[in-house]
Amino acid sequence: MVRVGGEEYAVTPAILATDIPMFQLTEVFRRIPMVVFLAALGLLCYFNALDAPFLFDDIKGIVHNPGIRQLWPPTAVMEVGADETPWGRPVVAYSLALNYTLSELDVASYHVVNLLIHIGSASVLFLLLRLGYRQQGVPAQLQAAARPLAFCIAALWLVHPLATNVVTYTVQRAESWMVLFYLLTLYGTARSTQTDAARFSVLAIICCALGMSSKESMVTAPIAAVLLEWVILRRDWPTILRQRKGHYLGLAATWGVLATWMYLWPRSGSVGGSAISAWDYFLMQWQIILHYAHLTLWPMSLSLDYDWPPVTFAQAGPYGLVLSLAASVGVYRLVRRRSRSAYLLVLIFLVLGPTSSVIPIFTSVAAEHRFLLPAACVLCLLVTGLFLLCKRRDGKNAELGFYGSMLALCLFWCFVTIQRNEDFRSPVAMWRDVTHQQPWNSRAWNNLGGNQYQAGNMLDAEKSLRRAIQLDPTRDSAYSNLAAIVGNRGEYGECIGLLQQALTINPQHLSARFNLAMFSELSGQTSVAIENYYKTLELNPRYASAHFRLALLLEQKNLIREALQHMGQALRAASRDPDVITEHRRLTARLNQ
Numbered sequence: 001m002v003r004v005g006g007e008e009y010a011v012t013p014a015i016l017a018t019d020i021p022m023f024q025l026t027e028v029f030r031r032i033p034m035v036v037f038l039a040a041l042g043l044l045c046y047f048n049a050l051d052a053p054f055l056f057d058d059i060k061g062i063v064h065n066p067g068i069r070q071l072w073p074p075t076a077v078m079e080v081g082a083d084e085t086p087w088g089r090p091v092v093a094y095s096l097a098l099n100y101t102l103s104e105l106d107v108a109s110y111h112v113v114n115l116l117i118h119i120g121s122a123s124v125l126f127l128l129l130r131l132g133y134r135q136q137g138v139p140a141q142l143q144a145a146a147r148p149l150a151f152c153i154a155a156l157w158l159v160h161p162l163a164t165n166v167v168t169y170t171v172q173r174a175e176s177w178m179v180l181f182y183l184l185t186l187y188g189t190a191r192s193t194q195t196d197a198a199r200f201s202v203l204a205i206i207c208c209a210l211g212m213s214s215k216e217s218m219v220t221a222p223i224a225a226v227l228l229e230w231v232i233l234r235r236d237w238p239t240i241l242r243q244r245k246g247h248y249l250g251l252a253a254t255w256g257v258l259a260t261w262m263y264l265w266p267r268s269g270s271v272g273g274s275a276i277s278a279w280d281y282f283l284m285q286w287q288i289i290l291h292y293a294h295l296t297l298w299p300m301s302l303s304l305d306y307d308w309p310p311v312t313f314a315q316a317g318p319y320g321l322v323l324s325l326a327a328s329v330g331v332y333r334l335v336r337r338r339s340r341s342a343y344l345l346v347l348i349f350l351v352l353g354p355t356s357s358v359i360p361i362f363t364s365v366a367a368e369h370r371f372l373l374p375a376a377c378v379l380c381l382l383v384t385g386l387f388l389l390c391k392r393r394d395g396k397n398a399e400l401g402f403y404g405s406m407l408a409l410c411l412f413w414c415f416v417t418i419q420r421n422e423d424f425r426s427p428v429a430m431w432r433d434v435t436h437q438q439p440w441n442s443r444a445w446n447n448l449g450g451n452q453y454q455a456g457n458m459l460d461a462e463k464s465l466r467r468a469i470q471l472d473p474t475r476d477s478a479y480s481n482l483a484a485i486v487g488n489r490g491e492y493g494e495c496i497g498l499l500q501q502a503l504t505i506n507p508q509h510l511s512a513r514f515n516l517a518m519f520s521e522l523s524g525q526t527s528v529a530i531e532n533y534y535k536t537l538e539l540n541p542r543y544a545s546a547h548f549r550l551a552l553l554l555e556q557k558n559l560i561r562e563a564l565q566h567m568g569q570a571l572r573a574a575s576r577d578p579d580v581i582t583e584h585r586r587l588t589a590r591l592n593q
Contacts, residue, residue, distance in 0.1 A: 035123045037155070038122045041155055049421040049425075050111045052107065068080075071094075077094055085172065089215060117173060125376055128186055131187070148403065162295060164417060177210075178214045185211060185225055189204045192204060213258075218258065227334070228343065232343060270363040276365070277360070283312070287315075289319075297378075306367065352374060386405075431444055445471065446468040449463075483496075483502070483512070496520065496523070513536045517533045529549075533550040
């Protein structure tokens with residue numbers, strides 16, 4: 001039975017079709033929380049992504065991350081390679097550690113968490129938009145349609161293919177955590193001006209601190225929050241400064257949280273430096289930001305990795321002119337007219353500012369996940385504008401046409417997202433797609449070759465890796481990967497030469513150092529192998545395989561006690577490896593004898 005308007009109806013197809021008036025059916029659906037529909041859409045889009053394998057930064061950030069293999073002490077959880085995605089981001093590191101505690105490296109559990117975060121973000125976006133549409137001064141048509149409009153935007157954003165870079169690309173939950181906490185900070189700020197001020201103010205401050213612990217882009221959230229209160233909620237500055245001082249002092253204090261993480265875990269290996277100048281990076285971003293906007297409207301050429309070619313001022317000038325005009329109009333209308341649409345435009349630049357302006361991130365000059373939150377602003381402007389245009393025409397029919405077009409667009413993007421997830425299910429297909437779009441991308445060729453090698457396609461792998469070296473002779477990992485192929489063919493001379501070339505380029509290259517030790521051992525150069533195993537352990541004292549192989553070599557030299565110490569270190573790092581357990585017992589027995 002379903003109770004509607006004080007009357008009970010049996011839920012049968014015939015009655016639902018004929019006996020309950022349409023407005024009462026609408027009322028039934030109104031009572032269902034929108035999060036239920038958003039969750040259903042999320043599952044529809046990502047059902048085929050749950051078993052997509054780890055790839056790219058997932059490997060170092062999750063698979064080979066020793067920090068996530070324990071929950072205590074806190075410093076141990078943060079033990080990941082410098083400048084890897086979880087580096088200096090405690091919320092990301094601890095969420096990955098919890099994943100590992102529950103399911104070790106079962107990739108499905110990581111995707112489920114990512115999907116839940118994204119659904120949560122879409123739900124908060126819906127609540128925030130619904131609240132914004134209901135403010136005084138908003139056109140009456142928007143106030144009346146606040147709930148369906150907010151749901152349309154949240155649903156479109158939820159299923160947008162751009163989101164695959166934070167749901168299916170596992171380690172990029174750093175961005176999705178930041179987006180969730182950014183939205184919660186804005187929502188908590190808005191609600192704290194209405195009811196339960198203290199509770200929602202505390203929520204906003206805590207979420208802002210958590211966002212600062214997720215990703216550095218969160219730095220602009222306090223500014224976005226105070227502008228939201230001034231522009232969207234229409235509260236004047238004297239009132240804000242007099243009544244809301246504690247709230248904004250709390251939000252500002254979270255900058256100290258971010259400063260602490262940046263001091264303890266600086267990202268000097270990927271940010272700043274001399275690899276690319278601030279000016280050249282800035283010029284690139286003019287093109288890149290408009291490329292992001294294009295993908296928001298037509299997400300058909302997504303790429304997991306970008307190697308954006310340097311541009312001159314003349315090449316980037318037209319893009320910069322468009323962005324400067326948009327920013328100028330946004331700031332002018334925000335300051336002089338307190339325009340709500342201008343707030344959304346300015347928010348795009350606020351969110352992108354830390355990553356897409358003058359601070360070079362030379363390891364990744366472009367990344368589609370950076371535009372995830374700005375994409376919500378673009379969709380809000382687009383959907384709201386289309387709705388107002390439809391309302392100027394024949395009311396009921398135009399409104400039905402609008403919601404029909406929103407449904408069609410939602411289903412189309414859902415289909416594109418499902419198709420994009422298929423690319424993530426095959427690392428070889430993913431990197432082949434990147435090299436097809438960017439044939440000059442040396443890193444993509446290197447990753448393609450590495451994955452072809454793992455798939456057993458040695459011939460194609462060697463071609464891809466040699467192509468990577470041809471495009472960029474300084475790519476040390478390509479030399480290391482190619483050396484593994486050559487070494488496995490038994491060509492130890494060329495293999496060792498390639499590894500030495502990799503280490504000349506980057507003496508800190510861990511796998512190249514370990515492989516040099518291993519192939520030196522296989523070629524009979526025991527002393528060289530022992531020396532390089534020790535150097536490997538200087539780079540990573542918890543490298544189980546290096547401890548294990550070093551122990552066996554030391555045993556050959558009758559250094560049993562020292563061999564047992566290294567086998568014990570291998571056992572601590574790989575406590576479930578049967579070979580390590582067996583050899584540790586054997587060495588222990590030999591020492592006792």
